[in-house]
Amino acid sequence: MEEIGALFHGFAVVLTPMNMLLMMVGIVLGVLIGVLPGLGGANGVAILLPLTFTMSPTSAIIMLSCIYWGALFGGAITSILFNIPGEPWSVATTFDGYPMAQQGRAGEALAAAFTSSFVGALVAVVMITFLAPLVAKFALEFGPPEFFAVYLLTFCSFIGMGKGSPFKILASMALGFALAAVGMDTVTGQLRLTFGWSELMRGFDFLIAVIGLFGIGEILLSMEEGLAFSGKTARISPKVVLETWKKLPQYWLTYIRSSLIGIWMGITPGGATPASFMGYGIAKKMSRDGAKFGTGQLEGVIAPETAAHAAGTSALLPMLALGIPGSPTAAVLLGGLLIWGLQPGPLLFVEQKDFVWGLIASMYLGNLAGLIVVLTTVPLFAAILRIPFSIIAPIIIVICAIGAYTVHNAMLDIWFMLLFGVVGYLFKKLDYPLAPMVLALVLGDKAEDAFRQSMLLSQGEVSIMWSNPLVGTITSLALILLLWPLISKALKIIRPGREGRVFTG
Amino acid sequence: MNKISNFRRNRCSAANLALGSIAVAACVAATPVFAAWEPAKPVEFIVPAGTGGGADQMARLIQGIVIKHKLMKEPLIVVNKSGGAGAEGFLDVKAAKGDPYKIVITLSNLFTTPMATGVPFNWKDMTPVSMMALDQFxxxxxxxxxxxxxxxxxxxxxxxxxxxxxxxxxxxxxxxxxxxxxxxxxxxxxxxxxxxxxxxxxxxxxxxxxxxxxxxxxxxxxxxxxxxxxxxxxxxxxxxxxxxxxxxxxxxxxxVPTCKEAGVPTSYQMLRGIFMPAGVSKDQLEFYVSLLKKVRETQDWKDFMENGAFNQTSMSGAEFTKWLEGAEATHHELMKEAGFLAK
Amino acid sequence: MMGQNKEGGSRPVIASNRVEAIVASVLLLIGAVVVYNSVQLGARWTSDGPGSGYFPFYIGLMLCLSGAVTLYQALFGKLKNTQAFVDREQLKRVMAVLIPAGFYVLAIQFLGVYLASTLYIALFMRVLGRYSWINSIVAAVAVNAVFFLMFEVWFKVPLYKGIYEPLSFLGY
Incomplete structure (x- = not known):
């Protein structure tokens, strides 16, 4: 195997004391960046990029990519502890992670989230090591119809999640789409739903909505119930990691499924956020405990975290091989490559062997180092919940405000965040599900762009969604998932004997 | 007052003992010199486009060059404001009248965005600093x-x-x-x-x-x-x-032949220029003009120009303003012909 | 979970179905606005696919539909929930966080993130947490000093300094 030789060469490049030091520095900074909403991975990388101009490109990319891994790990921490997603891809982690923390199982949730992140990343790196050229070609197959089909699939894998009133699910989703439509329409260049108000031109960023809906909304709910954060009594011991590890192997199927979803979404490049939602949605549909998702299921943490990390890692492949960034952070790294005099693109793998294999080797080592760093901090982070509510609550609100401001450097966004907080509180109390709204807000405009680009390509023929085997398969799969509740009902009628097992197993 | 200056002196001399010559330099620099204007805090560098695009790449390169060659004491901080096809960034500069701590890189959306969307904004709402290059198509x-x-x-x-x-x-x-x-x-x-x-x-x-x-x-x-x-x-x-x-x-x-040689008589280049808010002083403008001139003289910049096959025309001052007037008229004409003007 | 009848002694403020009706009306209104704006933009399917307002038009309709149905159910539905949405005690506690938060955001507008946050954390700890003034102020200043170092000094992310820029003497 040629790749293995190259990989060992890569390890040799990486394993110098200086590079190892940079790796640790990168991880710690990355975790810090991931924890605070507002200091996104892209931000962190962009800010530190100039510092790396004096290093060799290999050392520089090791440090910067380690920041990226650290940020991916760190995003889960505030999601689980306070219901505030530090990064967009950790929204799905809040669905079960936060209830676990409330039940006093924060340590378990964190350990599971970190370990799953590592597994997802590892699977993706192995794929990059051996299948890079092949996979890069696959990414080229994705034109507008394929992108639309992927977004459709993400939606469909999520539909039927809520119980409650179907009209409330519809309202929540439509509100998300409406908010996503605010601002400039990419296809025609017209301003939509801004009513001549220039502040609205930038649209509603998903992070602002999420920080308000989840973070502020949750504080209001906690306050109403007068019980502060219930994770206070959490039992914290270093052994929690080992105990959690004992439980993880039984979810091997979830790991495989989420890794594959993540890799696929990372390459296409749908990105880590849709991957995490799809990972969660599919796991809920497929799991025996699907109905209990949202109440603090370990599997509900594993599924999105594995998918998000697999996607985040494989997003670097199209960047290196094709020059298309799969994520905002990758986009900034791309800028870095150019400044170091490297030209991302098909020839990078041929001309810059040291760099590419050094980077791939650092993906293995960086993730391993990251896992060790974050796992040792589990008891520390879980202990944050012991801080009294009247100290931590104002700090959380401050962090939320900073996070909302930094998205666009706009004061108005802090007001919107507060408004979203009230909306989150009311919606939660009135049983409107929040997930469809968030998903619609994330993917709404992308899906619409892709659809309208497809319609331009086909001059208005919807049949373009089945114009080749790839897009046809994805579209059909999406429709099957959409109708899954009906299908599973039909299956139950055909085989009634299996129904009882859901409850006993 | 006396006390404060005393304290300053003490601190400087203590630092001198500890750090030697570096501190001497710092203390000398700290004494007020009546020289040209210089930024006293970080400068915000607005990119009216998303991360990873052409304008963003150039802005981040300039940021890198400034740091690498120590062209400025305070850092440049790149901020992307891409909302409404860049209108968000331009409106921000328009609102920051007289603020010398903001500069913005422009692309053609300097002309096209206000024309296509009717957003109340014009390049005359800013101070032109210099043209860095023209981008080819x-x-x-x-x-x-x-x-x-x-x-x-x-x-x-x-x-x-x-x-x-x-x-x-x-x-x-x-x-x-x-x-x-x-x-x-x-x-x-x-x-x-x-x-x-x-x-x-x-x-x-x-x-x-x-x-x-x-x-x-x-x-x-x-x-x-x-x-x-x-x-x-x-x-x-x-x-x-x-x-x-x-x-x-x-x-x-x-x-690569020109399109004219190939029988397609169309030509178009895009401005890559730097602007700052209106109402800044002459000294402040002068600082950025000379800073950008130094940037253009570095090898990193030249490599970037060659890599991206830029047209290395650069200008500032009255010449640049005249060019902008011409370019605005051309864009108006082109947008009108294409039917893209806002109603 | 829903916070109904938790503390029997406290008086209810408003019935759940009323709040439900208000929220539904707001959704209905937003939907109508979206539909109106979409029609202005052009909600037709043009020769090369959907126009700017095509999708927002149907999204607006969906909002209107779901708002109208929920409104109807809340006012006249058989299963309408007439139990208390919040009781007086709960409302007081929620407002104790929400109103100061509003003032906090207003303070950011004038004083900038750091000073407003310091005041907010200190007052929150003092008034709601009943900590001593000294503890409150020390904690508030310490937290904001850390934020200041992280954002302004290390990561060079400039945060909002407020209309009056009271901290401009720090040179950031």
Missing amino acids: VLWTNAEAPYKTAREYIAAVKAAGPNKFRMGGTGSKQEDQILTVGLEKATGTKFIYIPFKGGGEVAVQLVGKHIDSTVNNPIEAVAQWRAGKLVAQCVFDEQRMPYKAKITATQSWND
Whole structure:
């Protein structure tokens, strides 16, 4: 195997004391960046990029990519502890992670989230090591119809999640789409739903909505119930990691499924956020405990975290091989490559062997180092919940405000965040599900762009969604998932004997 | 008052003992010198476009050069404000009247965004600092398509009839679409124009054969060109690009014919310039003009120019203002002809 | 979970179905606005696919539909929930966080993030947490000093300094 030789060469490049030091520095900074909403991975990388101009490109990319891994790990921490997603891809982690923390199982949730992140990343790196050229070609197959089909699939894998009133699910989703439509329409260049108000031109960023809906909304709910954060009594011991590890192997199927979803979404490049939602949605549909998702299921943490990390890692492949960034952070790294005099693109793998294999080797080592760093901090982070509510609550609100401001450097966004907080509180109390709204807000405009680009390509023929085997398969799969509740009902009628097992197993 | 200055002196001398010559320099620098204006805090560098695009790359390069060559004591901080096709960034600069701690890099959306959307904004609401370069546009096709020259490609588009060939570009009613309309007018063809979010994405869509051609900037497609995935058919300029170093196995930028040579009399370049808010003092403007001049003299900048085959025209002051007036009129004309003006 | 009848002694403020009706009306209104704006933009399917307002038009309709149905159910439905949405005690506690938060955001507008946050954390700890003044102020200043170092000094992310820029003497 040629790749293995190259990989060992890569390890040799990486394993110098200086590079190892940079790796640790990168991880710690990355975790810090991931924890605070507002200091996104892209931000962190962009800010530190100039510092790396004096290093060799290999050392520089090791440090910067380690920041990226650290940020991916760190995003889960505030999601689980306070219901505030530090990064967009950790929204799905809040669905079960936060209830676990409330039940006093924060340590378990964190350990599971970190370990799953590592597994997802590892699977993706192995794929990059051996299948890079092949996979890069696959990414080229994705034109507008394929992108639309992927977004459709993400939606469909999520539909039927809520119980409650179907009209409330519809309202929540439509509100998300409406908010996503605010601002400039990419296809025609017209301003939509801004009513001549220039502040609205930038649209509603998903992070602002999420920080308000989840973070502020949750504080209001906690306050109403007068019980502060219930994770206070959490039992914290270093052994929690080992105990959690004992439980993880039984979810091997979830790991495989989420890794594959993540890799696929990372390459296409749908990105880590849709991957995490799809990972969660599919796991809920497929799991025996699907109905209990949202109440603090370990599997509900594993599924999105594995998918998000697999996607985040494989997003670097199209960047290196094709020059298309799969994520905002990758986009900034791309800028870095150019400044170091490297030209991302098909020839990078041929001309810059040291760099590419050094980077791939650092993906293995960086993730391993990251896992060790974050796992040792589990008891520390879980202990944050012991801080009294009247100290931590104002700090959380401050962090939320900073996070909302930094998205666009706009004061108005802090007001919107507060408004979203009230909306989150009311919606939660009135049983409107929040997930469809968030998903619609994330993917709404992308899906619409892709659809309208497809319609331009086909001059208005919807049949373009089945114009080749790839897009046809994805579209059909999406429709099957959409109708899954009906299908599973039909299956139950055909085989009634299996129904009882859901409850006993 | 006395006390404070005393304290300062003490601190400086203590530091002198501890750190030697470095501190001496610092103490000397701290004494007020009546010199030209200099920033006393970090300067915000606004990019009215998303991360990873051409303007963003250039801004981050300038930021890097300034730090690497220590051209300024305080750092430049790049901030992306891409909302409303860049209007968000421009309005921010317009609102920051008299603030010398803000500069903004522009692309054609300086002219096109207010014209297409009616957003109340004009380049005259800012102080022009300097033109850094002009960005070229090249007509690209997929290497596996049978067209050897731009003439052949245009002939094929004509033969196929209107709305058969697909042209990809960045954004709507912006430079790529204006250029496409110009191309159509000059050759009597009609493309389906498909807007995407960024230039890199457009290039990859062309490699994947989802579209038939693009008018990407050189830097957006150079990697795919080198790898033999794309063919550079012609450049939309009056003369060829000057760079003679081989980029692909057989071609340099200089080997790419102009579109005029290929029988397509269309030319268009995009401004890459730096502006600051209105109402700044002459000293402040002078500082940035000379800073950017120093940036343009570095080797890193020259390499970047060559890599991206930029037209290295640069100017500032009255000359630049005159150029801007001309360019605004041209854009108004082009937008009007294409029917892109806001109603 | 829903916070109904938790503390029998406290008086209810408003019935759940009333709040439900208000929220539904707001959704209905937003939907109508979206529909109106979409029609202005052009909500037709043009020769090369959907126009700018095509999708927002149907999204607006969906909002109107779901708002109208929920409104109807809340006012006249058989299963309408007439139990208390919040009781007086709960409302007081929620407002104790929400109103100061509003003032906090207003303070950011004038004083900038750091000073407003310091005041907010200190007052929150003092008034709601009943900590001593000294503890409250020390904690508030310490937290904001850390934020200041992280954002302004290390990561160079400039945060909002307020209309009056009271901290401009720090040079950031």
